[in-house]
Amino acid sequence: MSTQLSEDEIIQKISGNDLTIGSCASQALTYIGNKCGYDVRDFRGADSRWLFGQYTTSQKIAEAGGFVECDYNGFKIADRLLRNVEEGKEYFYTSGEHAAIIRKTGKKFEYLETQSKHIDENGFHPLTVNVLKKRFRTTKTRKLEGEKFLQKEVLIETSKISDSPNFKELLGYLNTDPKNQKREVPK
Structure with missing residues (x-):
């Protein structure tokens, strides 16, 4: 365990341009780990890239008490x-081809961006239909070889993830070595 960082310090610590294409799920878990006081980072590599790149990992995380919709x-x-999102709580959320931490403030939803190479673009931003289309790549239909298929997405309160007995083990799959992280530090 390390000293507790503020939300802004955590975002600054873990943010950066992902050089491997896709570290969204592991970045969301990294954020949760740091909120719990652990000193973790992740920008894909080794076991992290393999484990968190699988949709089934997100589904297993949701089994800790979240929602799965098809x-x-x-x-x-x-x-x-x-x-299902309650104000004052944070959630691990998947939609389309992206996973992120989300929250509700007032009547608006926000998502956490941590993968930009521009430091001022990392942080919480409004979650809109346009953001779902462009950032999350949410679609009305998905096809594989011309056939529509069911999409499955998850939502789970971050405290349910961090309270899970397997959470610390899950954090062990993150690439915590700063020298081996595949990211460009934001400027």
Whole structure:
């Protein structure tokens, strides 16, 4: 365990341009780990890239007490999942091709960006339909070889993840060695 960092210090510590294409799920878990006082970072590599790149990992995380929704339309899934978000709590959330920490402030939703190479672009931003389309790549339908398939997405309160008996073990898969992280530090 390390000393407790502020939210802004955690975001600054873990943010950076991902050089491997896709570290969103592991970055979200890294954020949760740091909120719990652990000194963790992650920008894909080795076991981390393999484990967190699998959708089944997110589903297993949701089994700790979250929600899993299925539909052909990703926006319908988003609507149903976001109805479960309570103000004052943070959540691990997947939609389309992205995973992020989200929260509700007032009547608006926000998502945490940690993968930008520009320091001022990292942090919490409004979660809108346009952001779902462009950043999360949420779609009305997904096809594989011309056939529509069911999309499955998850939402789980971060405290349920951190309270899980397997959370510390899960953090062990993160690439915590600063020299081996595949990221560009934000400027």
